[in-house]
Amino acid sequence: MKKSISNRDVERIAQHASLSTEQVRKALALTGDVPADTVERVMASARALRYTISARDRVAMAANTSVATVNRAYRPDARHLVRPDLLRRIEEEAARLGYTPDLVAQARRNQGSPIVALCVEMGQLFNPYHAQMLFHLMETFAQHDRHPVITPITNDRCLPELAQSGVTSSVVLWEGRYTRQQVRLLAATGRQAVLIGRHESVPSVAPDWVTASEHLTRRAVSSGYDLLHLGYFSPDHWLPGARLEGVARGLADHTGPAPQLRLWTTPNLDHTETVSILRQRGQQQAANLFEQLCATPGALDVRLERRGKAITEELMDELTLRIGEHGQRVAVLGLSDMTARLLLHTLTTERPDWVLGRDVGLVGYDNIEPLLNYLNPLLTTVAYDMSALSHLVADMTLAPESSRSDAFRMVPTSVVDRQSL
16 A cells, blocks of 8 residues: 555546545545545545555645655754745644654654653553653653653563664663663663663662651651651662661651661562662661661561552551550551552551551652542652653753763652641
């Protein structure tokens, strides 16, 4: 089948459909003043003659010009060759017909691409936090005349093929279980990347979790909690270390009885190597605190990292032991809003006798409350400007290669104080 329709092709379709060429052109352009049965006759004849009618063909017909001229109108190096009045007409008809140029073809032809791959894990697409972040990123890149494409990462791959393809100019990653593999792959394929999180080899952007964690720790200690549960820790990710650094700073000038600390760690964790990694990242107080926890019986608990209902069940077992049997007051500080919300629901239904903010304290760290405004906003959490973070990501992504570095930028955070801690 032909890629575009010429004047001769229009004549053939008109002859086959027993219509005039003008009727065929109007039918192909979907101008609205052609009867539906005429449009159907034209399309039936086109199919019979084995023509494929593209949106670009329709724009050319509607603007009364050629497909070649439409192509020139969307090429930066040839756009000036199109008369201003014709260019305006092409753009108006393209908007009416919902036409956008083939970005992949443009990338191959021009050795450059406006495509930015947003590589997010498949499961995160259903998370309102990541959905909101994707919205801000897409809006920001569109303002910079780039074409952001969401490219989900499936369970059996660390990067989608599009992210490694030559038609993609740059890639946005989220820190996660595949980060190291992703960075190596993209370096091998020559793709530029920016990470939301922290990695020493690529430009990175993240919220200031250290300051937020320090504030929350001070709040929990001043409120008299006996035990601080710090959630999961893995040295492979920057975020848990940042939170641990904040906890260490929050405890540094505390006077009086120190609260117990509980940290769930991944299996086969090399404690010496973990301390070394934290120090290399500049998280000195986190390294000191981790050494202290290693020397404290019962402070570290080896657990498989779980999500959703599974982690909630394990936390409920822990809280039942600490609050129900030992009479301790426990603050849980290391959860995302989604997990904290699930635990909050479980506490409400299974242990209504525990008072939130007194017997158990609970915080999140990504402020999904504005996204789920039907919820009762009880959860103390951490907020930051997603739009500002997205603009930082875009600036780093679009910076000339000669000026790119492995710089790390942080976005200020603020603690949203509610009654759950």
